[in-house]
Amino acid sequence: MTETMLTVSQLTKKYADKTALSNANLQIDQGEFVALVGMSGGGKSTLLRLIAGLEEPTSGVLTFAGGRPVIRVMFQNDRLLPWMTVLQNVTFKQQAKSLQQQGQKMLALVGLADFTDVYPAQLSGGQKQRVALARALMARPQLLLLDEPLGALDALTRRNMQDLILSVCQRQQLTTILVTHDVQEAARMADRIVVIKDHTNLYEERVRDHQDPAEVAIVAERVLQEIVGEAS
Amino acid sequence: MENTAVLNKTHSLDSQLKRPRWRQISWQKVLPWIVPLTLLVTWQAVVSFGWVASSTLPSPLAVIQDGIGLIVDGTLPKNISISLYRATMGLLIGGSIGFLLGFVNGLSTHMRALTDSSIQMLRNIPHLSLIPVVILTLGIGEIAKISLVAVGVMFPVYINTFHGIRSVDPELIEMGRSYGLSRQALFTKIIFPGALPTILMGLRYALGVMWTTLIVAETMAADSGIGYMATNAQNFMDMETILLCIVIYALLGKVSDLIAKNIETLALGWQQQKGVH
Ligand SMILES: Nc1ncnc2c1ncn2[C@@H]1O[C@H](COP(=O)(O)OP(=O)(O)O)[C@@H](O)[C@H]1O
Ligand SMILES: [Mg+2]
Numbered sequence: 001m002t003e004t005m006l007t008v009s010q011l012t013k014k015y016a017d018k019t020a021l022s023n024a025n026l027q028i029d030q031g032e033f034v035a036l037v038g039m040s041g042g043g044k045s046t047l048l049r050l051i052a053g054l055e056e057p058t059s060g061v062l063t064f065a066g067g068r069p070v071i072r073v074m075f076q077n078d079r080l081l082p083w084m085t086v087l088q089n090v091t092f093k094q095q096a097k098s099l100q101q102q103g104q105k106m107l108a109l110v111g112l113a114d115f116t117d118v119y120p121a122q123l124s125g126g127q128k129q130r131v132a133l134a135r136a137l138m139a140r141p142q143l144l145l146l147d148e149p150l151g152a153l154d155a156l157t158r159r160n161m162q163d164l165i166l167s168v169c170q171r172q173q174l175t176t177i178l179v180t181h182d183v184q185e186a187a188r189m190a191d192r193i194v195v196i197k198d199h200t201n202l203y204e205e206r207v208r209d210h211q212d213p214a215e216v217a218i219v220a221e222r223v224l225q226e227i228v229g230e231a232s
Numbered sequence: 233m234e235n236t237a238v239l240n241k242t243h244s245l246d247s248q249l250k251r252p253r254w255r256q257i258s259w260q261k262v263l264p265w266i267v268p269l270t271l272l273v274t275w276q277a278v279v280s281f282g283w284v285a286s287s288t289l290p291s292p293l294a295v296i297q298d299g300i301g302l303i304v305d306g307t308l309p310k311n312i313s314i315s316l317y318r319a320t321m322g323l324l325i326g327g328s329i330g331f332l333l334g335f336v337n338g339l340s341t342h343m344r345a346l347t348d349s350s351i352q353m354l355r356n357i358p359h360l361s362l363i364p365v366v367i368l369t370l371g372i373g374e375i376a377k378i379s380l381v382a383v384g385v386m387f388p389v390y391i392n393t394f395h396g397i398r399s400v401d402p403e404l405i406e407m408g409r410s411y412g413l414s415r416q417a418l419f420t421k422i423i424f425p426g427a428l429p430t431i432l433m434g435l436r437y438a439l440g441v442m443w444t445t446l447i448v449a450e451t452m453a454a455d456s457g458i459g460y461m462a463t464n465a466q467n468f469m470d471m472e473t474i475l476l477c478i479v480i481y482a483l484l485g486k487v488s489d490l491i492a493k494n495i496e497t498l499a500l501g502w503q504q505q506k507g508v509h
Contacts, residue, residue, distance in 0.1 A: 054410055072411070079407040083425040083502045092413065092421055119502050139412065 002029040004065045005143065005175050006051065011060035013046050020046040022199040023060070033169060033176045035190035036201075037183055038227055043199040044179040048073070048145050051177065069142035069175075074149040078128040080120040080135075087116035090135045099138075106134040110164060126157035130164070137168065144169065146178040150185070162189055166210075183227070187220040195226050290472045295479065298472035307461070312480065315457040318374065319446050322381025327438060330386040331431070334393025338427070339419075351390060359384045360448055372453035377446065384445035385438045392434025396427030429500055436492040443485050458484075 008026040012019070021043040028034055036044045049055045050062060052073045080089050090103040107113055110130040120128055129149055136144060146165070150158045166189055169176045180186050186193045187207055195203040203226050207219050272292055278284050279291035286294065302308035333351065337344045362383060370376035400423050408422045450459025458477050465473035497504070 052410060054406065073407075075403070075407065077403065079403055081404065081422065081425070083428075083500075084421075092408075092411070092417065121502075135411070 002031075004028070005030045005032075005069065007061075007063045007065070008047070008051070009061050009063075011047070011050060011062060012058050013043075013050060013055060014058045019199055021050070024196075024201050026194060026201060028175060028177065031173045031175055033166075033178070033189060033191045035178045035180060035186035035193045036196050037180055037186045037193055037223060038196035040181060042196045044181075044196045045147055047196065048147050048177060048179050051143075052145050070139050071143045071145060072136040072139060072141040073145045073147065074129075074132050074136050076148045076151050078120070078125075078132045080128055080131055082120055085117050085119055086112060086123070086131050089120065089131055090138055102138060103134070106137050107131070109137070109168065110134045124157075126153050126161060129153065129161060133161075133165065133168070137172070140172075142175060144174045144176045146176065148179050148181070150180075158185075165189070183220040183223045184216070186223065187216040193219065193223050195223060197227060287469075287471065290475060295472050295475045298470075299476045299479075302473070302476070308476075311457050311461050315446060315450065315459070315484075318377050318450075318457065319381060319442050321378045322446070323385050323438065323442050325378065326382030326385035327389050327435070329382070330389030330434075330438075331393050333386075334390040334431075335397065338394045338397025339423075348394075351387075355387045355391070359387070360445065363449065363452055367453050372455075377449045377454065377457075380449045381442055381445045384441045388434045388438045388441060389431075390434075392430050392437070393427065396430030396434075397423055399430065400426035429496075429503065432492070432496050432499065436489065436496075439488045439492055440485070443481065443488070447481060 004027055006026075006028040008024055008028075011021060011024045011026075013021040024043075024047055026034075026047075036047060038044055046055070050057050052071055053068075054073070084093060086107065087100070087103050090106060091099045104113070104116065107116060110133050112127060112130050112134065115123065115127065115131075120131065123131065132149065150161050153161060162185060165176075165178075168174070178186070178189060183193075188210055190207060193205045193207065194201050195205075197203070205219055205223055205226075207215065209215055275289075276292050279286050279289055279294075290298075299308065333347070337348050337351075359380065362380065366376045366380055370379060404422050404426065405418065408418045413421065446457070447459045450457040451463050454460040454463075458480055462474050462477035465471075465477070
């Protein structure tokens with residue numbers, strides 16, 4: 001039995017006369033991992049930013065069953081503070097002992113226990129995104145929003161980060177929404193793939209078993225067809 | 233560069249025997265001194281060989297002797313400290329006003345709309361052109377000179393604080409906000425550190441303005457200070473003291489720049505990582 005966390009109905013966002021998102025409808029369950037895929041400019045980030053509360057909708061409603069959860073967003077660029085060390089970035093330089101310990105713990109979780117006192121400029125792109133992940137996990141969020149955080153990484157690092165995010169989300173039973181333009185990534189990671197096309201969502205696909213490469217490939221192909229197919 | 237490569241490849245003991253450490257650093261330390269020392273020696277030679285009359289250009293030794301005399305009779309320490317006092321007060325007052333204005337205008341759209349265009353207009357008035365106004369209204373007392381320095385220092389600090397704050401990456405601010413930072417934390421952890429490099433650049437520039445303004449102010453209207461010493465010496469055709477004052481300006485400028493540089497190194501240590509500088 002699953003409980004609904006979030007319901008999006010007729011959600012619309014306009015910038016001046018430009019429509020970024022138009023009548024999106026979506027329901028997301030507790031603990032679910034949903035991927036939003038689609039072509040660039042289709043409105044994926046807009047939907048994510050509306051859910052995150054970073055933007056106000058032009059119309060439509062967004063309801064969280066059981067009140068607004070703790071939400072953390074991981075952005076496409078790491079958005080680390082260059083003037084703080086890795087640990088300081090994660091704790092926002094707060095001195096409380098419990099926070100320091102929690103920070104150490106989260107950094108260990110993402111495999112950066114030995115990098116606490118290093119500045120972001122000394123890290124690789126993948127390591128920076130690990131720090132950003134640790135920072136996002138600090139507040140024990142109930143909803144994790146990922147806006148193409150792996151977009152800039154090389155294939156191997158990307159694969160490792162996918163596995164890391166998956167294991168963290170499973171262990172903490174996090175509800176997760178991942179925006180990506182990579183259908184393979186979506187099929188590997190998500191329970192459900194929602195296609196955002198022409199600024200709305202009309203199609204989705206479930207992935208029953210991520211461990212099964214054949215199913216992952218088939219789902220990815222179907223989703224890709226849906227995205228590029230019958231392009232106007 | 234080649235030397236360090238050698239050092240890295242072989243055992244450090246061996247390489248130290250082959251290439252003593254002092255040889256590697258010495259050139260870097262010596263180079264900056266070559267030009268000033270050559271100038272000094274040339275200057276002394278020109279005077280010693282009588283190519284220029286020593287009344288027109290006294291020798292470095294004569295200037296130093298003059299300096300020692302003025303130190304012993306207390307004139308120099310007294311005038312340096314009064315100049316330092318004026319410079320520091322002007323910097324503190326003008327710097328604080330500039331910083332506060334830049335800070336408020338950088339953060340508040342309303343304040344920006346209210347004051348920024350006026351400040352931009354005032355900024356185009358060369359502050360030294362205010363000297364007659366200042367003398368007429370404030371006389372030639374301490375307040376007059378400190379005000380002039382403060383006005384001169386205020387604008388570079390204002391402009392740099394304002395631009396520093398305005399140009400902080402909005403994505404970082406958005407991240408901080410969505411990660412639950414309070415307004416105060418947003419400022420102390422993101423906006424201020426993000427603006428600091430630009431603010432410190434303004435401070436460094438302001439230090440230069442500070443000395444120039446003070447010298448001019450002391451030359452035109454003062455009865456103490458280094459600028460006054462130079463003007464006074466001019467009346468007595470005392471070339472040694474005039475040159476001494478110029479050397480002191482150079483030293484004071486150099487020292488304040490060094491202090492500013494050290495503050496930068498301390499405050500912006502994170503930029504030194506990975507050789508950004
Ligand atoms: N702040 C904004 N101002 C104006 N237009 C925007 C803004 N943000 C997004 N858009 C527009 O909305 C559309 C959807 O953008 P976005 O949600 O970022 O797409 P995606 O993430 O799928 O690539 C694009 O056409 C984009 O240009
Ligand atoms: Mg996007």
